[in-house]
Amino acid sequence: MTQHDPVRRRFLLGGAALGAGALLAACTSNDKGGDNTNAQTQGNNNASPNANSAPGKKVTIGFSAPAADHGWIAAITSNAKAQAAEYSDVTFTTVEAGADAAAQRSALSTMISQKPDVIVLLPHDGKELNAFGLEAMKAGIPVVNLDRAFPDALAYRLQIKGDNYGMGVAAGNYIAAQMKAKGVSNPIIGEIAGIDNLELTQERSAGFKAALAAAGLTVANRRAAGFTVDTGQAEMSQLLQALPKMDALWNHDDDQGIGVLAAATQANRKEFLMVGGAGSKAAIEAIQADNSVLKCTVTYSPSMASSAISLARLIAQGKGMSDLVELQVPKEIILASETITKENASTYLPLGFS
Amino acid sequence: MTGLPAQTAPAVKEALGGGPEEQGKGGNGWWSSDAGESTRRNLGLIGVLVGLIVIGIITRPDLYGRDGWWIDNVWAILKLGSTVGVVAVGMTFVIIGGGIDLSVGAIIALAGVWCTTVATQEFGAGGMIFTALLVGLGVGLVNGFLISYGKLVPFIATLAMLVAARGLAAQMSNKQTQQTSNQTINSIAADSFLGVPILVWILGVVVLLGWILLNRTTFGRRTVAIGGNVEAARLAGINVRLHTMMLYALAGLCCGIGAIMLTSIGTSAQAAMATNYELDAIAAVIIGGTLLSGGRGTIVGSLLGVVIFSTITNLFTLNALSTEVQNMVKGGIIVVAVLIQQFRFNSVSQFFKRNRITTAS
Numbered sequence: 001m002t003q004h005d006p007v008r009r010r011f012l013l014g015g016a017a018l019g020a021g022a023l024l025a026a027c028t029s030n031d032k033g034g035d036n037t038n039a040q041t042q043g044n045n046n047a048s049p050n051a052n053s054a055p056g057k058k059v060t061i062g063f064s065a066p067a068a069d070h071g072w073i074a075a076i077t078s079n080a081k082a083q084a085a086e087y088s089d090v091t092f093t094t095v096e097a098g099a100d101a102a103a104q105r106s107a108l109s110t111m112i113s114q115k116p117d118v119i120v121l122l123p124h125d126g127k128e129l130n131a132f133g134l135e136a137m138k139a140g141i142p143v144v145n146l147d148r149a150f151p152d153a154l155a156y157r158l159q160i161k162g163d164n165y166g167m168g169v170a171a172g173n174y175i176a177a178q179m180k181a182k183g184v185s186n187p188i189i190g191e192i193a194g195i196d197n198l199e200l201t202q203e204r205s206a207g208f209k210a211a212l213a214a215a216g217l218t219v220a221n222r223r224a225a226g227f228t229v230d231t232g233q234a235e236m237s238q239l240l241q242a243l244p245k246m247d248a249l250w251n252h253d254d255d256q257g258i259g260v261l262a263a264a265t266q267a268n269r270k271e272f273l274m275v276g277g278a279g280s281k282a283a284i285e286a287i288q289a290d291n292s293v294l295k296c297t298v299t300y301s302p303s304m305a306s307s308a309i310s311l312a313r314l315i316a317q318g319k320g321m322s323d324l325v326e327l328q329v330p331k332e333i334i335l336a337s338e339t340i341t342k343e344n345a346s347t348y349l350p351l352g353f354s
Numbered sequence: 355m356t357g358l359p360a361q362t363a364p365a366v367k368e369a370l371g372g373g374p375e376e377q378g379k380g381g382n383g384w385w386s387s388d389a390g391e392s393t394r395r396n397l398g399l400i401g402v403l404v405g406l407i408v409i410g411i412i413t414r415p416d417l418y419g420r421d422g423w424w425i426d427n428v429w430a431i432l433k434l435g436s437t438v439g440v441v442a443v444g445m446t447f448v449i450i451g452g453g454i455d456l457s458v459g460a461i462i463a464l465a466g467v468w469c470t471t472v473a474t475q476e477f478g479a480g481g482m483i484f485t486a487l488l489v490g491l492g493v494g495l496v497n498g499f500l501i502s503y504g505k506l507v508p509f510i511a512t513l514a515m516l517v518a519a520r521g522l523a524a525q526m527s528n529k530q531t532q533q534t535s536n537q538t539i540n541s542i543a544a545d546s547f548l549g550v551p552i553l554v555w556i557l558g559v560v561v562l563l564g565w566i567l568l569n570r571t572t573f574g575r576r577t578v579a580i581g582g583n584v585e586a587a588r589l590a591g592i593n594v595r596l597h598t599m600m601l602y603a604l605a606g607l608c609c610g611i612g613a614i615m616l617t618s619i620g621t622s623a624q625a626a627m628a629t630n631y632e633l634d635a636i637a638a639v640i641i642g643g644t645l646l647s648g649g650r651g652t653i654v655g656s657l658l659g660v661v662i663f664s665t666i667t668n669l670f671t672l673n674a675l676s677t678e679v680q681n682m683v684k685g686g687i688i689v690v691a692v693l694i695q696q697f698r699f700n701s702v703s704q705f706f707k708r709n710r711i712t713t714a715s
Contacts, residue, residue, distance in 0.1 A: 020488055027485050028526050029473035067524075070626055074529040196677055221674040229531060229620035230627045234434055238671035241430045244420060255531055259620040266544045266619075267430075282533065354530060 052314060052322050053087075059316035060091040061309060062116035064108055065146070066124050067096060070227055071255045072278055075302035075353030076122055076146070083306040090313055101128035108132050112139055117316035118157075120308050122146040130155050144312045146305060157315060160308050160333040162300040164200045167337040168207025170298040171250040171275045174339055176215035178273060178295075179247060187247035188220045190239050190272075192232060192260055194252045196224035204252055204277070220246075225256050232256030236263035246272040254280035254297060261286075264293055279340060281352030288345035299338045303351050307333075392652045395643040399658040402691055406665045414672050427668065429551050433543070435664035436553040437462075437612045437619065438634045442642075442656045443564040444608030445635040450568070451601045452581040452648030453508040457497060457515035458609050459631035460523070465489040465613035466623030467523040470532040479538035486617070487610040493519060494606015498599030512602075516632070524625035533622040542618035553615055557657075560611060565653045577601060581648025637684075638663060641691045662687065 061084060065077050077094075084092035095111050097104035101124040111119065112135065119141055123129035126148040133143045133155030142157035150156050179187045191208065194201045205222065212218060221242050223235040232251065240246070240263065251260045254276045264270065276283045276297030283297045311329050314320065320327045340348045411418050418424055441458050448455045468474065469486040477485075493515065500511040534540060542552050568574035576597055579587040588594045612631075617623045640646060641662065642655025666687060670680040 021492075024468070024485060024488060024492075027468060027471055027474040027477075027481075030471045030526065030528060030532070067529075070529070070624065071531055221671070223671060224677045226629065228626045228629065229622050229624060230616055231629075233620045234667075235671070237430055237434060238668050241423075241427050241668065242414075242417070242672045242674065244417065244423065255624075258531060258533065258622050262540075262543070262619065262621045 052319055055087070055089045056317045056319070058089050058091070059117040059313055060093060061312050061316070062111045062114070062119045062141075063092065063094045063121070063309075064097045064104060064111065064119070065122040065305075066104065067099065071280060071353055072253075072300075072302055073122075076305040079302055079305040079353075080120065080309050083309040087313060089317075090309075092309075097122075097124065101125045105129060105132055108136075112136055112141065115139075116141060118142045118144060118312045120144040120146060120305075120312045122305075123148050123150075126150050142312075142315050144308050144315070146308050156331075158308075158311055158329055158331060158333070160304055160311065160335070162304060162335050163337050164203035164300070165207035167277060167298050167300050168204040168209070168250075169211040170207075170337045170339050171277065171296075172208045172211025172215075172217075174275055174296050174298070174341075175248045175250065175273075176212060176217060179217070180215070184247050187217060188243055188245060189217060190243055190246050190249040191219050191222040192235055192239065192249065192251040192256070193222060193224045194227045194256070201252065208250055225259075227253050227256050229256060229259035229262075231259070233259030233263045236260040237267065240264065240267045240269055248272055249274045249293075250277070251275070252277045254278045254283040257283060257294070261292060261294060269293075279338075279348065279352055281349070281354045284340055284345050284349050284352040287340060287342055288349070290342050296339060296341045299335075299340060299348070299351075301335065301338075301351055302353050304335055392643055392650075392655065396652065396655050396658060399641065399643075399655060399662065399691060402687070403658065403662055403665060406662065406669055410665075410669050410672060413669075417672060429554060431661065431664045431668045432554045432557065433551055433619075434667060435660040436557040437615045437628070438631060438638065438663070439557045439657055439660040440560045440608050440612045440615065441605075441631055442635040442638045442660050443560050443653060444605035445639050446564070446642070446644055446651055446653055446656045447568065447577055448508075448601050448605045449636070449639055449644050449646060450581045450648055450651040451577045451598060452584065453501065453598065453601065454512065454636070454646075455497065455602060455605045456509065456512040456632045457493070457519060458605065458612075458635055459628040460516045460519035461490055461493045461606055461609035462613045462616060462628035462631060463623070463625050464493060464519040464523040464526075465610050466617045466627055467527045467532060467625055469613065470534050470617055470623040471526065475534065475536060479536050482534075482536060482539055482617075483614055486613045487607060490606045490608070490610020490613060491603055492606070494603040494609070495599065497606065498602030501602060502595040502598040520625055527623070527625050529625060531622050531624040534617060539614070539618050540621050542615065543621075553619070556611065556615060560608065561653055561657050568653055573597075573600075578649060581645075581650075583649070634660075634663065637688055641688055659691070662691070 063080050066073060081092065084090045093114070093116060095107040097107060104124050108121070119136055121129070121143060123145070126145070130150045130152050133145065133150045134152060136143050137155060137157065143155065145156040145159040147161045149159055149161060175189060189212065191205065193205055201224070209219060221239055223239050225231040225235040236259065249272055251257045251274060255278070257276045260274070270293050272293060273295045274293040276294055277300060279297050279299035279301050283294060286292050286294045287297060315329050321329060324330070441462070445455060445458060465486040468489045469482040474482055474485050497512055497515055500506045501508050545552050547555055568577065576587065576592050579590065579592060580594055580597060584594060616628055620627065638659030639651070639656045641659035642652060642657070644651025644655065663684065666680065666684055
């Protein structure tokens with residue numbers, strides 16, 4: 001042993017670590033080098049020129065949504081951004097909503113002091129941010145509430161949201177119709193729900209149950225996952241053990257559906273038909289390709305963020321929706337949950353979020 | 355070390371929590387000797403496990419009666435616990451060494467996201483596995499460095515890493531779910547080898563290697579020594595700082611393996627994956643009889659802890675019971691399992707062995 005040995009070894013180790021580090025750093029890129037625009041206007045039939053889309057008064061729209069932890073919320077933010085960029089008369093400012101309602105409240109109070117013409121807001125929790133809505137409205141800034149309702153009607157100028165109960169109804173109706181068409185008399189139906197203590201999950205399940213009950217059907221087994229891929233896979237893998245034969249399954253969320261589908265593939269099960277929820281791009285593509293158990297998805301589309309920006313602009317400019325008789329934008333809009341199947345998948349594909 | 359491990363030092367042996375090899379020791383059976391302490395604990399856990407399975411058989415005889423269903427169910431339970439099991443092996447080392455790692459779930463998410471970026475996927479399965487392992491190891495080393503050389507409390511250092519690593523994962527993935535198109539990676543969760551799912555093979559190999567490392571190497575003995583008494587270990591000439599750093603690196607490496615498994619299981623990775631895995635792993639390790647203050651613990655116990663948890667999930671799904679009840683029962687099981695280990699098997703085995711002598715101690 002010479003005393004150079006440890007030195008050389010350290011040198012080699014250090015070199016290896018550096019090299020590995022450099023290699024890893026090169027691996028962080030996610031650039032697909034292609035289209036990544038998410039503007040939803042292309043999805044709508046904007047072909048006919050609309051008087052409202054012509055540039056008008058310059059307006060500033062303030063926007064706030066929770067930091068995204070999964071695809072849907074991420075799509076909300078990117079849709080809002082993309083839609084605002086479509087208008088030459090809109091200045092778009094955004095504040096990070098942080099991790100919880102308190103952080104969002106403090107971020108928003110700085111926004112009020114900047115006096116935007118209108119605020120579009122997806123709150124962490126509608127009840128907790130109700131007071132902010134009142135404050136902003138009092139300061140003369142119209143508030144557009146996105147998806148999570150304020151209990152107080154004075155706290156918002158416009159509320160636009162999806163229909164969780166209707167989503168469950170749409171899924172239930174589709175499954176009931178399919179079972180009838182296939183002549184399955186006593187179908188075994190499974191359900192993979194999202195995070196169970198969220199109101200939206202309970203509403204979805206209530207709608208699903210009601211629609212099935214109307215057709216004389218019941219859910220055989222319901223598992224609650226966590227809106228993530230790995231929890232979806234885990235719950236599905238056990239559900240498949242509990243139901244050795246299943247006829248239909250509703251999974252509340254297409255993002256967790258990746259895991260649900262993976263579990264079905266891994267267990268080699270394909271005797272059932274699966275309905276998704278939300279309407280992700282991957283799910284719509286799978287429905288279109290028709291090569292998996294996923295036959296349908298019911299929407300809860302983040303395209304509502306695009307619409308919210310368009311409507312916020314109209315509110316700030318004092319215009320109404322051109323197809324309606326009213327001179328101002330209505331106060332509440334609840335999107336219908338639409339059913340996407342193989343037949344209409346191509347129409348909905350541009351609205352799918354990744 | 356001379357001769358049989360059982361003959362070296364009973365006190366150390368107890369601390370090491372030996373396996374069934376103590377059977378050969380002296381005239382006493384393993385069930386009553388001090389050295390068999392942890393074996394008795396593990397027997398208690400097996401008792402709980404058997405109880406759960408019996409409940410399953412009683413409540414769903416129709417399913418257990420189906421041809422070949424039960425073996426599928428065994429694999430489903432083991433696959434469900436496979437990722438947490440691998441993580442729990444690393445966690446066992448960290449806890450025996452007197453530390454704690456709260457960042458394991460976040461490391462899995464970071465390694466999973468890092469190995470599924472478009473750039474990494476271009477390197478194929480080998481590149482993805484290499485990346486996941488290296489990221490896990492690297493983050494573990496950072497944890498270990500902060501704790502042993504930066505003198506941060508493990509709880510704080512790994513809590514900071516929990517937040518930071520998930521943040522980096524979210525940044526890197528742009529908060530999207532990254533699907534893998536690599537068939538080799540995806541087949542890890544789907545395929546079997548010799549009738550045993552590959553995930554279960556990985557779990558088995560990691561557990562075996564962990565057992566050997568803990569019970570049959572100086573590394574393992576030093577870990578126990580450091581967890582038992584840091585000062586004594588330092589005076590005995592152990593490089594405590596370096597060793598502690600290696601423990602966290604080992605935990606990180608296990609997370610890297612877990613990241614590949616979980617990525618394969620979900621055919622994708624996202625920043626929110628492996629949420630609460632740190633709690634699952636710590637709970638399993640504690641149920642397994644490892645002292646939270648360090649110095650004692652077994653790999654087999656941790657494995658049993660993981661399997662008990664997945665069996666409960668399985669049992670509740672089979673009976674279509676709600677998740678809320680399931681979580682309450684899981685909490686209860688932690689208490690019951692620890693209680694059983696503390697009282698039941700000590701007193702029962704002593705009762706059978708010494709009921710005539712009636713030694714109370």
